[in-house]
Amino acid sequence: MEKSLKIMDLPTNERPRERLLRYGVEALSNSELLAIILRSGSKKESILNLSSRIIKENGGLNGLLNCTIDDFMSLHGVGRAKATQLIALSELSKRFKSYKDGDEYRIVKPDDAANLVMEDMRHLKQEHLKVIMLNTKNVVIFIKDVSVGILNSSIVHPREVFCDAIRKNSASIVICHNHPSGDPTPSNEDINVTHRLEECGKLLGIDLLDHIVIGNGAYISLKQKGIL
Known part of the structure; x- marks a missing residue:
């Protein structure tokens, strides 16, 4: 059975966690930060590509804040587990500001x-x-x-x-x-x-x-x- 593409499958110099530790969190793109949270991509798509696509298809970070769990699950490559991670991240972001x-x-x-x-x-x-x-x-x-x-x-x-x-x-x-x-x-x-x-x-x-x-x-x- 083909496995999901995880962060550890990436070359060391492309792994967001290693880049964060080496250069600081400010050096990471939005896609890299999201990749650290989601951890693995799909069988056909790396976690970095998946994270970038999630952000792009929802109109940027602000768009993510207004998505429902069904919105996330409708995205190709996002199942129930990733959808719950995304909705939890969205809610935490809102609570930080309230x-x-x-x-x-x-x-x-x-x-x-x-x-x-x-x-x-x-x-x-x-x-x-x-x-x-x-x-x-x-x-x-x-x-x-x-x-x-x-x-x-x-x-x-x-x-x-x-x-x-x-x-x-x-x-x-x-x-x-x-x-x-x-x-x-x-x-x-x-x-x-x-x-x-x-x-x-x-x-x-x-x-x-x-x-x-x-x-x-x-x-x-x-x-x-x-x-x-």
Whole structure:
């Protein structure tokens, strides 16, 4: 039975691990770093070629962050084991950039909220609405995905937005949604939804502190714009 091509099958001077130890991690390409994690290629393809192709076919490293396990398994040469490695790597990368490592995360300005969700939301192909729930000290206590699809008042129901906020005894919330176009300029419907949720929050005693619209590496705060 033909074996998979592993890193150890490569000439010594081409092995990513040996290059890392000799020259430092900064000297390695993205493909070489991924090869160290995946360890082996397929029967017909070296691990370096496979790693390079995985990155290329998903539009670069940022594309990998938004792939599902099914997306990975659909790639030629990627089975269940490699797909789970890739999805775990993607999740770890997201957690490095968020509060999910267990540390307290406090929101005192729009930057704090935007930075918390930016990597999760900037490359999404559909609009997603997240609710960030805060305690009385503005520390994040929970984040929930509320809806997927075009943001409008017929889809975004206040009961869905505030349901978990009530259960978690939240003092306030920040809502965040993305624009797949990459342009964070709020639409008229974005503004209408914001005002509707603001009024509902007043009735419930849970303040809507801000509505952050996420683009590709940029955001707009409706609070800063004077809309909220």
